[in-house]
Amino acid sequence: MEKIDARKLIRMAPEEMAQFLESVMNAALATLDRDGYPHLVAMSFARDANGDIIMTSFGKAQKVLNLQRDPRAAVMVERGLAYDKLQGVMIRGRAEIVEGADAVLAAMRQVMRKQARLAGRSDLAEGGEISESYRRQAAKRVVIRIRPEKWASWDHAKIAAAARARME
Numbered sequence: 001m002e003k004i005d006a007r008k009l010i011r012m013a014p015e016e017m018a019q020f021l022e023s024v025m026n027a028a029l030a031t032l033d034r035d036g037y038p039h040l041v042a043m044s045f046a047r048d049a050n051g052d053i054i055m056t057s058f059g060k061a062q063k064v065l066n067l068q069r070d071p072r073a074a075v076m077v078e079r080g081l082a083y084d085k086l087q088g089v090m091i092r093g094r095a096e097i098v099e100g101a102d103a104v105l106a107a108m109r110q111v112m113r114k115q116a117r118l119a120g121r122s123d124l125a126e127g128g129e130i131s132e133s134y135r136r137q138a139a140k141r142v143v144i145r146i147r148p149e150k151w152a153s154w155d156h157a158k159i160a161a162a163a164r165a166r167m168e
Contacts, residue, residue, distance in 0.1 A: 006159070009158055009159065010153075010154045010155050010156055010158050010159060011153055011154070011155075012087075012089065012153035012154070012155050016153070016155070017089050017151065017153050018047075018051075020077070020087060020089055020153075021047055021077060021089060022047070022114070023118070024077045024078075024079060024118075025044060025114075025115060025118050026042050026043060026044055026045070026077075027042070027043055027044075027045045027053070027055075027075045027076060027077045028040055028041070028042060028043075028075065028076045028077075029041050029042075029043045029045075029055070029063060029073065029074075029075055029144070030073060030074040030075070030076070031062075031063045031066035031067050031070070031072075031073050031095075032066055032069075032070050032072060033062070033066055034066075034069065039062060039063060039066055041063055043055045043057070043075075043144075044111050044115060045075070045111060046107070046110040046111045046113075046114045048110065048145075050147075051148065052145050052146060052147050052148070053075050053091060053093075053145070053146040053148070054107045054110060054111070054143055054144070054145050054146075055107070055111065055143070055144050056104050056107050056108055056111065056141045056142065056143055056144070057141060057142060057144055058137075058140055058141055058142075059097075059099070059140060059141060059142045060140075063144070064097060064142055064144070067095045067097060067144065068097060071094040071095045071096070072092070072093075072094060072095075073092070073093060073094070073095040073144075073146050074090060074091065074092045074093075075090070075091045075146060076088060076089070076090045076091075077089050080156070083156060084156050084157060084159065084160055085156060085157060086154065086155075086156040087154065087155045087156070087157070088153065088154050089151065089152070089153045090151070090152045090153070091146065091148045091150070091151055092148070092149055092150040092151075093146045093147045093148045093149040093150070094146070094147055094149065095144055095145065095146045096144075096145045096146075096147070097142050097143070097144060097145075098142060098143035098144075098145055099142050099143075101138040101139050103143050104138040104141045104142065104143055105130060105135070105138050107143040108130055108134060108138070108141075109130060112130065
């Protein structure tokens with residue numbers, strides 16, 4: 001009997017990963033602190049037209065300071081409560097910090113439209129505007145743009161599907 005490589009079996013295709021990333025609201029962002037330890041935070045995110053991960057943060061936040069010192073970052077998005085339902089994508093890449101209120105507002109719009117779409121708020125997903133309080137914050141915020149260099153993915157539902165296919 002042929003041995004099956006489970007890692008290959010559960011890997012998502014690029015289109016599946018793209019769809020998955022569009023279906024999840026938040027990601028865990030990992031940066032490295034000054035002592036080399038992981039600094040992990042939850043972040044709302046979107047993907048831009050180039051497939052880069054974008055998010056905004058206050059410019060003085062620890063994650064931004066970490067990325068200015070060392071641009072290596074990882075993002076992990078996952079869901080599933082039972083083992084056979086676990087799905088996730090991990091992306092490693094180098095982060096770029098983009099300053100400027102216009103860039104921040106553009107990134108905020110993308111993230112907020114994605115959140116609105118996922119929340120079923122089509123009125124906001126189509127073109128809702130950013131509130132005045134967020135506009136005031138834009139001058140203090142930056143965009144974190146992560147260019148993917150390495151991907152890993154898993155979809156444990158594929159294990160059961162493969163087992164059923166072998167039995168047929």
